[in-house]
Amino acid sequence: MDCWTRALGRLREELGEHTYRSWFQAIHVERLDKGEGVLSLPTRFLRNWVVTHYADRLLAAWQAENREVRRLSIVVEPRAAASPIAQLAPAAPPAPIELADDRSQISAPLDPRFTFANFVVGKPNELANAAARRVAEACAAPAHSVPFNPLFLYGGVGLGKTHLMHAIAWHVRTHAPTRKVIYLSAEKFMFQFIRALRFRSTMDFKEQFRSVDLLMIDDVQFISGKDSTQEEFFHTFNALVDQNRQIVISADKSPSDLEGMEERMRSRLGWGLVADLHPTTYELRLGILHAKAEASGARVPDKVLEFLAHKITSNVRELEGALNRITAHTQLIGRETTLESAQELLHDLLRANERHVTIDEIQKKVAEHFNIKMAEMISARRARVVARPRQVAMYLAKQLTPRSLPEIGRKFGGRDHTTVMHACRRIEELSAQDRALGEDVELLRRMLLS
Ligand code: ADP
Ligand code: MG
Numbered sequence: 001m002d003c004w005t006r007a008l009g010r011l012r013e014e015l016g017e018h019t020y021r022s023w024f025q026a027i028h029v030e031r032l033d034k035g036e037g038v039l040s041l042p043t044r045f046l047r048n049w050v051v052t053h054y055a056d057r058l059l060a061a062w063q064a065e066n067r068e069v070r071r072l073s074i075v076v077e078p079r080a081a082a083s084p085i086a087q088l089a090p091a092a093p094p095a096p097i098e099l100a101d102d103r104s105q106i107s108a109p110l111d112p113r114f115t116f117a118n119f120v121v122g123k124p125n126e127l128a129n130a131a132a133r134r135v136a137e138a139c140a141a142p143a144h145s146v147p148f149n150p151l152f153l154y155g156g157v158g159l160g161k162t163h164l165m166h167a168i169a170w171h172v173r174t175h176a177p178t179r180k181v182i183y184l185s186a187e188k189f190m191f192q193f194i195r196a197l198r199f200r201s202t203m204d205f206k207e208q209f210r211s212v213d214l215l216m217i218d219d220v221q222f223i224s225g226k227d228s229t230q231e232e233f234f235h236t237f238n239a240l241v242d243q244n245r246q247i248v249i250s251a252d253k254s255p256s257d258l259e260g261m262e263e264r265m266r267s268r269l270g271w272g273l274v275a276d277l278h279p280t281t282y283e284l285r286l287g288i289l290h291a292k293a294e295a296s297g298a299r300v301p302d303k304v305l306e307f308l309a310h311k312i313t314s315n316v317r318e319l320e321g322a323l324n325r326i327t328a329h330t331q332l333i334g335r336e337t338t339l340e341s342a343q344e345l346l347h348d349l350l351r352a353n354e355r356h357v358t359i360d361e362i363q364k365k366v367a368e369h370f371n372i373k374m375a376e377m378i379s380a381r382r383a384r385v386v387a388r389p390r391q392v393a394m395y396l397a398k399q400l401t402p403r404s405l406p407e408i409g410r411k412f413g414g415r416d417h418t419t420v421m422h423a424c425r426r427i428e429e430l431s432a433q434d435r436a437l438g439e440d441v442e443l444l445r446r447m448l449l450s
Contacts, residue, residue, distance in 0.1 A: 003065035004029050010061045011054075021203070023050050028077065035070035037062055040077035047076045048231060106192065106208045107182045110173075114166035120291050122284030123432050125160055128153050128275040132248075136168040139214050139246050140175035148273035150237075150247035154254050155277030156442065158315025161250040165216045168248060172214060179213040186222040190229045209236055216248040220269075225260035234265050247272075279442055280316060281432050285309035288316060289323055298327035304342045311350055313399060322346050357400040357448045359393075359411045366393040369444055378413030391423035392441060398424050400448055 008027075012020040026046060030038040039058070041047040050058070051074050059072040116136070121129045131151055138145045153161050169183050184192075196205035209215065215236075223230050240247055251258060255270035280288075286309040293300045304326060312319045325345050326337050343350065363377040370389035377390055390412065397408045398420065405417035412420070431438035 004062065007058075007061040007065045010064065011057065014057070014061075023054060023202075027074075030075065030077065032066075032069065035068060037069045037072050039072065039074045041074060042078050043076065043235070047074050049228070050074060052228075106184065107169075108184055108188060110166045110169050110183065111162075114163040115170050116167045118291070118295070119160065119163055119167060120284065120288045122281060122287055124278035124280055124284055128155070128160070128164060128277045131273055131275045132164040132168050133171075135214075135246060135248060136171035139168070139179060139181075140172045144176075144179070144213065146244050146246045149241055149244075150249050150269065150272045152255055152269055152272060152274045153248070153250040153277065154252065154274070156252060156279060156315065158317035159277040159280065160316060161277060162218055165218055165248055165250060168214070169216065180211055181214045181216070182209070182212050183216040183218070185218045186220045186233075189217055189233065190223060193229055193232050206236075209240065212240070212245060214246045214248070215240055216250075218250050220249050220251045220261075221253060221258060223261070230262060230265060234262075234268070237268065276435065278432050278435070278438055280313070280319075281428055282309055285313070285316075285319055288319065292320060292323055293327065296323075296327045298330045299336055300326055300330065301336055301338075303339050304337055307339055307342060308346075311346075318349065322349055357396075359397045359401060359403060359408065362396045362400065362448060363393050363411075365444060365448055366390075366396065369440065378411075380413065388437075391427050392437075392444065394420050394423040395427035395441070396444060396448065400445065 008020075008024060011024055015024075023046065026042055027050070028040045030040050032038070037059075041050060055072060055074070059069070062069045062072070116129075116133060119125075119129060131148070132153070134147050135151050138147050153164060155161060165183060169181050172179050172181050193202075193205055196202045217233075220233075223233055237247060249269060253259075254274060254276065255261075255266045258266055258269070261269075286305060289300075289305040289309055293305060300323070305323075308319060308322050308326075312322050326342055329341070329345055330337050337345070364374060366389050367374045367377060370385075370392075372386050372389055376386040377393060379386065381387070394408055394412060397403060397411070398405070401408075403411075405420045408420045409415040409417045427437075427441065431441050
């Protein structure tokens with residue numbers, strides 16, 4: 001038995017069978033040259049992993065058997081059938097029915113309400129919706145194709161990313177039940193990966209992804225910063241893309257803005273189609289409320305729905321929460337909820353949506369943000385550089401304070417209430433079309449409310 005084999009035997013005892021099989025079995029000794037031991041592994045992923053986690057131990061174990069070894073380097077050397085772990089398997093033949101059950105092992109459960117039929121489409125989400133449908137249809141078609149890889153969905157909290165991903169999964173499950181679909185939050189992905197490292201071989205983990213047709217990972221911003229998981233994710237991702245399997249990713253930011261994510265990963269994520277979900281508009285909120293109220297079977301007066309769509313602008317989840325309270329109330333007392341009782345029922349939510357911000361504060365923050373003088377908020381100047389920020393401030397004043405349109409007008413240098421109304425409409429429209437402005441407005445809103 002040579003020194004290397006004995007060294008491996010030591011490691012096997014020290015680290016356990018699983019770790020050994022996952023990471024060391026595929027190692028080859030390339031040469032031992034002037035004190036430098038050169039080892040190879042078949043993939044970059046394996047190589048990097050072993051270098052970061054086990055280089056010291058490898059060296060120590062080898063040295064203990066052979067004093068000549070003073071340094072260690074590990075290179076990537078792909079070789080045929082070198083390793084049971086090598087890459088993910090090549091494109092598998094159509095999966096047998098039983099395989100469909102495999103998904104329960106790893107895929108998270110799907111929410112039965114999150115279907116395309118229940119997704120209300122408006123300007124802010126039409127691109128994301130169209131892209132998601134396209135992917136779902138392509139994936140369910142007999143000649144499975146991959147329209148864009150990956151589909152990257154992003155947007156703020158509660159705007160429908162998870163809903164769309166589940167909708168894709170439902171569509172594929174209903175129309176092509178033999179296709180293997182995995183939907184997983186990034187957190188879960190991380191958790192499973194770490195658990196696999198600890199308790200089982202990482203092979204099992206990789207096995208899970210072997211024959212997947214569609215892999216969806218939700219909220220990848222949670223992978224940022226976690227180096228090893230990122231690495232594994234990157235590896236899985238590349239292997240699947242190479243095999244032409246569809247991938248759908250969601251995050252709260254665009255690929256280029258994902259902090260703590262390696263550059264190569266960010267650029268890779270942006271290769272396919274990047275579709276963002278904009279903050280909701282009044283029309284979309286009202287549309288969603290109508291749809292949900294109808295589905296719940298409770299009759300809620302239009303006035304109340306309009307009131308909610310105006311007041312609860314943060315995200316759809318809160319909007320749903322508000323409506324649920326109202327429908328529960330309606331069912332409980334057996335008659336329609338009035339505007340007054342709605343206000344009462346939701347007073348805490350409404351307060352959170354307008355946390356005692358004053359118009360002065362809004363003007364100050366907005367002026368600072370756009371780098372204009374506070375005096376321009378009340379001046380008569382109409383140049384766009386000052387007029388647009390002024391409109392933003394009016395819009396935020398309407399959204400975040402209980403002041404009426406004439407009151408707001410007065411605070412802005414004695415303007416007419418129709419000017420304020422126009423400003424509100426304009427900003428709402430613009431923030432749906434112009435992402436930079438939409439983000440500015442959202443940022444200001446958050447700063448003011450925090
Ligand atoms: P995200 O994942 O972007 O944070 P979710 O997909 O979880 O948001 O959506 C939050 C809630 O709002 C869910 O209950 C979802 O069904 C609902 N929702 C969001 N957008 C829409 C929409 N356009 N139509 C219907 N429901 C929606
Ligand atoms: Mg989500």
